[in-house]
Amino acid sequence: MTDMLRVTDLHKHFRLGGGFGRRAEILRAVNGVSFSIAKGETLGLVGESGCGKSTLGRAILGLQKPTSGSVELDGKDLLAMTKAERQRQRPRMQVVFQDPYASLDPRMSVHDIVAEPLRINGVYREARVKEMLDCVGLRPEMADQKPAQFSGGQRQRIAIARALALGPELIILDEPVSALDVSIQAQVINLLMRLQKEMGLTYLFVAHDLSVVRHISHRVAVMYLGKIVEMGTRDQVFGAPAHPYTQSLLSAVPVPDPKGRETRGRIVLKGDLPNPANPPSGCAFRTRCFKAQARCAEEVPELVDRTAPGHASACHFAGIHTKVC
Amino acid sequence: MMADVILSVRDLTVEFQTPDGPKRAVDNISFDVHEHEVFGVVGESGSGKSVTMLAVMGLLPQGQARIAGGEVKFRGKSLLDLDTEGLRAIRGKHLSMIFQDPMTSLNPVIKIGSQIAEAIGLHQKGLSRSAIRDRAVELLGSVGVPNPGRRFDQYPHEFSGGMRQRAMIAMAIANDPSILIADEPTTALDVTIQAQVMEVLASVRERTGAAMILITHDLGLVAETADRVAVMYGGRVAELAGVDEIFAEPRHPYTVGLLASLPRLDASSSEQLYSIPGQPPGLRGRPSGCVFNPRCGLKRGRERCETEVPALREVAPAHAAACHFSEEVGDWVREVAAAKREAAL
Amino acid sequence: MWVASFLLSAVMLLIVVMPLLPIYDPYGQDLSYGLMAPFEHDGDKFSILGTDFLGRDLLSRLALAGRVSLIIAVSAVFISLVIGVALGLVAGFFRGIAENLIMGFADLQLSIPRVLLLIAVTAVVGSSVLNLTILLGVTSWVSYGRVARAMAMSLREREFVLSAVTQGASPLWNMWKHLLPNVLPQMLIVGSFELGQVITLEASLSYLGLGVQPPLPSWGLMISEGQQYLAINPWMSIFPGLCIFMLVAGVQFLSQRFTKEGDQDLKMATRWSKKPA
Numbered sequence: 001m002t003d004m005l006r007v008t009d010l011h012k013h014f015r016l017g018g019g020f021g022r023r024a025e026i027l028r029a030v031n032g033v034s035f036s037i038a039k040g041e042t043l044g045l046v047g048e049s050g051c052g053k054s055t056l057g058r059a060i061l062g063l064q065k066p067t068s069g070s071v072e073l074d075g076k077d078l079l080a081m082t083k084a085e086r087q088r089q090r091p092r093m094q095v096v097f098q099d100p101y102a103s104l105d106p107r108m109s110v111h112d113i114v115a116e117p118l119r120i121n122g123v124y125r126e127a128r129v130k131e132m133l134d135c136v137g138l139r140p141e142m143a144d145q146k147p148a149q150f151s152g153g154q155r156q157r158i159a160i161a162r163a164l165a166l167g168p169e170l171i172i173l174d175e176p177v178s179a180l181d182v183s184i185q186a187q188v189i190n191l192l193m194r195l196q197k198e199m200g201l202t203y204l205f206v207a208h209d210l211s212v213v214r215h216i217s218h219r220v221a222v223m224y225l226g227k228i229v230e231m232g233t234r235d236q237v238f239g240a241p242a243h244p245y246t247q248s249l250l251s252a253v254p255v256p257d258p259k260g261r262e263t264r265g266r267i268v269l270k271g272d273l274p275n276p277a278n279p280p281s282g283c284a285f286r287t288r289c290f291k292a293q294a295r296c297a298e299e300v301p302e303l304v305d306r307t308a309p310g311h312a313s314a315c316h317f318a319g320i321h322t323k324v325c
Numbered sequence: 326m327m328a329d330v331i332l333s334v335r336d337l338t339v340e341f342q343t344p345d346g347p348k349r350a351v352d353n354i355s356f357d358v359h360e361h362e363v364f365g366v367v368g369e370s371g372s373g374k375s376v377t378m379l380a381v382m383g384l385l386p387q388g389q390a391r392i393a394g395g396e397v398k399f400r401g402k403s404l405l406d407l408d409t410e411g412l413r414a415i416r417g418k419h420l421s422m423i424f425q426d427p428m429t430s431l432n433p434v435i436k437i438g439s440q441i442a443e444a445i446g447l448h449q450k451g452l453s454r455s456a457i458r459d460r461a462v463e464l465l466g467s468v469g470v471p472n473p474g475r476r477f478d479q480y481p482h483e484f485s486g487g488m489r490q491r492a493m494i495a496m497a498i499a500n501d502p503s504i505l506i507a508d509e510p511t512t513a514l515d516v517t518i519q520a521q522v523m524e525v526l527a528s529v530r531e532r533t534g535a536a537m538i539l540i541t542h543d544l545g546l547v548a549e550t551a552d553r554v555a556v557m558y559g560g561r562v563a564e565l566a567g568v569d570e571i572f573a574e575p576r577h578p579y580t581v582g583l584l585a586s587l588p589r590l591d592a593s594s595s596e597q598l599y600s601i602p603g604q605p606p607g608l609r610g611r612p613s614g615c616v617f618n619p620r621c622g623l624k625r626g627r628e629r630c631e632t633e634v635p636a637l638r639e640v641a642p643a644h645a646a647a648c649h650f651s652e653e654v655g656d657w658v659r660e661v662a663a664a665k666r667e668a669a670l
Numbered sequence: 671m672w673v674a675s676f677l678l679s680a681v682m683l684l685i686v687v688m689p690l691l692p693i694y695d696p697y698g699q700d701l702s703y704g705l706m707a708p709f710e711h712d713g714d715k716f717s718i719l720g721t722d723f724l725g726r727d728l729l730s731r732l733a734l735a736g737r738v739s740l741i742i743a744v745s746a747v748f749i750s751l752v753i754g755v756a757l758g759l760v761a762g763f764f765r766g767i768a769e770n771l772i773m774g775f776a777d778l779q780l781s782i783p784r785v786l787l788l789i790a791v792t793a794v795v796g797s798s799v800l801n802l803t804i805l806l807g808v809t810s811w812v813s814y815g816r817v818a819r820a821m822a823m824s825l826r827e828r829e830f831v832l833s834a835v836t837q838g839a840s841p842l843w844n845m846w847k848h849l850l851p852n853v854l855p856q857m858l859i860v861g862s863f864e865l866g867q868v869i870t871l872e873a874s875l876s877y878l879g880l881g882v883q884p885p886l887p888s889w890g891l892m893i894s895e896g897q898q899y900l901a902i903n904p905w906m907s908i909f910p911g912l913c914i915f916m917l918v919a920g921v922q923f924l925s926q927r928f929t930k931e932g933d934q935d936l937k938m939a940t941r942w943s944k945k946p947a
Contacts, residue, residue: 048515061836090838103829107851113830116847117837151604159833166837181369182542186586186600193597208515215588215598238590252520254545255591256584258568261549268524269517271471272485 002075004170004202005060005093006036010069012052012059016277025277029055030066031226034303037219039169042196042203044217044234046210046249050273052226053206057172060204061095062086073170091121091166098175100155104147110158111143117165132161136191153184160191170202178209189216210253214238222246225276225284228303232311242306242313244291283315291317331536332358332381332420332504337395339373339380341608342388348608350376350390352560355637358504358536365551365568366540367583369605373560374540378506382422383412399504418448421497423490425509430493431481437492438477441465444499464495467532468525487518491525498529505530505537511546523550544587548572556580559606559616562637566644576646576654578623599661615648623650623657671927677920681913685736688729696730697885708905720905722895732909735887740917742803742888743868747861749807754814755857759845761815762822773819776812784809785874792880802881806868814860821853862925866918873914889914 012030029052037043047053059066062078071078073093078086094117097103104113114132118124130140136157147155156176163171173192177185193216195201207213213220214234221231222245230243241247248267255264269288274280280287286296295316303314339351351373358364368374379385381397383404397404399419404412424430432440441461446452452460458477465473468491481489490510497505507526511519527550530537539551547554547568554571556564556579564577575581585599603620606612612619618630629649637647648654708720708728719728757776761769779787788805795801822845825831831848839847873890875881882888884895889910896906 048517058832061832063832063835087838090836093836095833095836097829097833099829103833105830105848105852116834116839120834120837120839120843153604162833181605182544182583183369183586183601183605186588186598187602189588190597190600210516211588211590214590248517250590252516253590254519254543254549256544256548256572256587256589257591258548258551258572266520268520272487272518 002039003036003072004039004041004074005204006070006072006075007056007060008034008070008072010034010056010059010071011067012055012064013067027277028226028279029276030059033069033223033226033228035221035228035231037170037202037204039202040196040200041219042205042217044213044220045204045206045223046208046213046220047223048208048249048273050225050276051223052276053223054174056223057095057174057204057206061093061172062090091117092168093170093172094163094166094168095172095174096156096159096163096176098179100152100159100179101147103159104155106147109144109146110138110150113147113158114143114161114165117162121166123166128165132165135164135195136161151184152180153187156180156188157191160188160195164195164199168201170204172204172206174206175208176205177212178207185212192216210238210250222249225274225279227284227314228312229285229315230311230313231303232308232313236308236311240307240311242311242318243285243315244289244317245285246313248290285315291315293317328360328362330357331360331400332538333396333398334377334381335396335398337377337380337397338393339376339385339390340393341390343608345609347393349393349611350560350608351380353395354557354560354562355395356555356562356565358538359553360503361530361534361536362552363530363537363539363550365547365554366538366557367542367544367547367554368557369542371559371605371607372557374557375508377557378422378508378538378540382416382420382506383407384422414448417444417502418500419502420504420506421500421502423493423497423505423507423510425512428481428486428489428513431489433481436478436480437484438462438465438479441477441492441496441499444496448500460499461495464499465492468492468495468498468529469521470495485518486514487521490514490522494522494525494529498533498535501533501535503535505535506540507537508540509542510539512541512543519546526550544583556583559611561616561647562645563617563648564646565637566641566646570641570644574641574644574655575658576640576644576651577617577648578621578654578657579617581654581658582620582622622661623648623653671923674920674923674927677916678924681736681917681920684913685733685740688733689737693727693730693733696726696734696887719909720903722892722899722906728906728909731887731892732889732913735889735892735910736913736917738799738882738886738888739869739872739890739914742799742806742872742882743865745803746806746810746868746872747865749804750809750811750864751814751857751861753808754811755818755850755853757811758815758818759822759849759853762819763826763841763845763849765823769819772815776815779809780812784871788871788875789878789880792875797880797883799882799886802872802875806871810864810868810871813864814857817856817860818853821856822849825849825852859925862921865925866921869914869918869921 010030010033011028014027014029016025016027033056035043045053055064058064060071066079073089076089078089111129114129115124118128133140133143138154138157138161147158150158177188180188189212196203205213205216217234219233220237221228222237222243223229224245230237230241230246237246238250241250248269251265251267267290271288274287282297282299283301286292289296299316301314301316303312305312306318307313335355336353337351338349338353340347341350354377366374380392381404385391392405399415404415438461441464442457445457445460462473462477465476470476470488470491484492511522514522539547541547551568554566554568555562556571556577558579563579564571564575571580572584575584582599582601586601588598601620606616614631614633615635618624621630624630633649635647635649637645640646640651708718721727722731757772761772787809791805792801825848831844834844834848872881872888873893876888876890877894879894882891884891892910893907899906
């Protein structure tokens with residue numbers, strides 16, 4: 001199987017402050033991330049706020065220029081090519097954002113919103129717009145209305161129709177359902193999964209909701225402070241999480257079933273996310289980790305297969321969670 | 326044995342002023358909260374769950390919304406008859422509220438400690454300044470804020486989201502209230518921080534014995550913390566029962582749909598999620614009859630759903646549902662599940 | 671609101687409807703009927719608002735002067751709006767050097783008093799209606815530029831702009847299709863505030879003899895002409911002064927109204943998604 005997207009050692013650093021004699025801090029929002037997604041596959045990228053998952057998505061899209069590393073789309077390095085060439089590759093990779101209120105121009109009609117990518121690239125056909133609206137389950141007479149007349153779920157459908165218009169192969173979904181109500185969330189997830197099957201799309205699904213990621217993803221990567229700490233197939237990561245962060249993340253998700261809630265083991269992490277501009281030495285997670293040892297402060301754990309082939313984790317003590325306390 | 330009722334809401338109706346005249350955001354809802362229990366209120370946006378609690382607290386936006394009818398009683402005493410002064414004496418002392426966004430509910434230019442001290446001073450007159458300070462530091466420590474003495478003198482922006490919510494909880498429990506109303510207390514937080522905050526809330530309740538009303542859209546949170554649950558939809562209570570009954574044997578088609586549309590961590594993931602068709606109704610254009618009827622799978626074209634508002638009635642012991650055909654729900658769920666299995670084969 | 675509509679419709683009545691009625695020629699001089707007071711009969715001659723020192727009918731001149739003043743003001747506002755929006759969008763969208771240059775220039779221009787600047791430039795290029803209009807337009811773009819830049823800075827981070835970028839849109843496309851339509855309503859509000867300013871400015875310059883040149887009338891010029899006869903016939907200055915007041919006040923009231931509605935419009939447009947509440 002060929003890789004649709006291959007990201008190698010990607011860094012995106014921001015300079016904070018500085019000037020007037022103060023030293024600028026370097027915020028390593030994305031700090032050496034490598035992964036690949038096969039054609040037709042969904043990679044779920046999970047992490048809490050501030051872990052760099054959205055920055056990673058934007059760096060891949062070319063909305064923010066990465067500090068170093070490479071992004072290959074279908075074998076072609078996007079960062080090494082000329083601007084004009086990159087512009088030609090753009091239609092192959094599209095995006096759906098989290099906020100369906102901010103992602104649609106309030107002064108455009110639905111038709112114009114979906115037609116925009118076609119017009120930019122000079123391939124506008126009215127039939128294509130109709131086809132796209134139909135594809136995401138919107139009625140043709142809705143085309144003349146403004147986004148303000150739609151609810152969050154319908155707006156997200158419009159955004160999906162726009163992303164699909166150019167016939168992309170890869171779609172980066174940046175928290176596409178987290179602003180939606182539960183009953184609407186299920187509609188959009190089903191739509192995304194159906195479209196993937198019909199069109200053979202490849203998804204990078206960025207989210208903080210673990211249940212949603214588990215439902216839609218084939219493979220999953222977990223991020224913490226700019227780095228991937230665990231990556232594997234869905235069943236590996238959710239069934240046998242190897243990294244203590246993944247384990248605590250999974251145990252923190254409330255289960256919608258009151259049965260046995262008293263006996264359910266829960267790892268409650270100590271403290272808050274450390275300042276990303278000044279991360280702890282060694283393993284960045286060690287300050288909150290229940291397994292931390294002296295070694296964790298000295299040696300940065302590599303992301304390598306540790307517990308099973310194809311199941312990588314960045315922890316010196318990776319393994320099935322054994323309750324410590 | 327049921328504990329005493331501490332808060333009782335009867336036929337509460339709240340109207341909002343809209344350009345098309347007054348519209349009911351909350352329509353005839355009734356429920357009781359017992360001493361020491363956790364009462365979960367679940368619903369999607371626009372279901373009226375937050376408005377209900379604002380009405381109970383007397384915090385509805387003046388001029389935009391008003392209580393059009395009903396009764397709210399705290400330990401047998403009507404809250405709606407109270408004047409501003411009387412309400413103020415109860416608010417914060419007996420009933421206190423924790424809001425979703427700790428950034429906007431804390432004053433950014435006042436030190437955290439002073440805000441907690443203010444909450445104490447309001448209801449415990451005659452306490453010396455140093456006694457108030459000691460109490461505030463103690464409260465901060467009790468909600469798990471490290472270094473409470475130093476943190477006392479910091480401003481909200483120096484606190485992380487989780488710490489701010491802890492400070493809010495400290496303020497809310499400053500006067501040992503008998504009911505804590507928590508409106509989406511962890512929605513703005515990450516899951517690992519949410520787990521911390523929920524643990525703090527649990528320990529606080531254990532210590533003070535306060536009852537809690539937990540308003541949330543997260544069914545998982547309710548399943549893990551609530552004793553009894555009200556499911557709200559379109560300004561009405563759709564179902565009201567103990568937490569085990571609601572999740573094991575839902576008796577309203579909306580609850581059934583809501584549970585089925587959740588992606589789960591604990592169940593094997595099937596290919597397709599059940600999804601309730603259509604959109605939840607806004608304030609305008611609420612359907613006649615049962616508010617849920619245009620989206621309901623159990624309606625099956627029956628006219629009664631469109632013409633008659635279903636009353637919230639007891640369908641099993643301590644289990645109420647507002648559906649004309651609640652008795653059919655069990656069979657319907659099995660039917661749908663069987664059809665799904667067949668389709669999968 | 672009704673105050674604004676009353677003031678503005680009175681002015682409109684004067685400058686649009688009045689010239690259609692059989693009134694005196696605004697240029698028609700007759701020295702024998704000079705300096706008549708309002709409603710004064712002098713033989714067979716009757717003038718509603720009186721006449722000026724050359725015997726020209728004040729009502730007819732006020733109506734003509736109103737048209738001159740308004741055309742100058744509206745054209746100047748249009749010129750400054752176009753310049754301001756263009757520079758503001760470029761500064762806010764591209765940031766960096768372009769922004770530093772444009773905003774630096776704006777600060778420089780603001781540091782010189784506007785009237786002084788206008789006097790100096792008119793002294794060099796000479797005074798004519800066209801010069802006046804262009805000068806007024808070119809020197810008052812800064813407030814548009816500032817607002818447009820601030821809005822562009824927030825709009826460029828909005829997801830609909832980012833999404834267009836991923837589809838291959840050029841900066842020009844984004845500025846034209848997304849930034850401009852979202853900025854324009856605010857610009858019109860700024861424009862309505864500026865209109866009052868420009869009218870007063872034009873009046874002051876004409877009063878100083880640097881604007882509209884006689885025999886063409888403008889309200890400011892008419893005040894200045896009446897100044898010498900203030901003791902004999904004060905109406906020559908009072909009426910044009912009243913007209914300026916009515917127009918400026920009317921426009922200001924109206925623009926405040928727009929601002930209120932515009933705020934709501936902006937709130938709707940920038941509505942942040944809420945988590946289910």
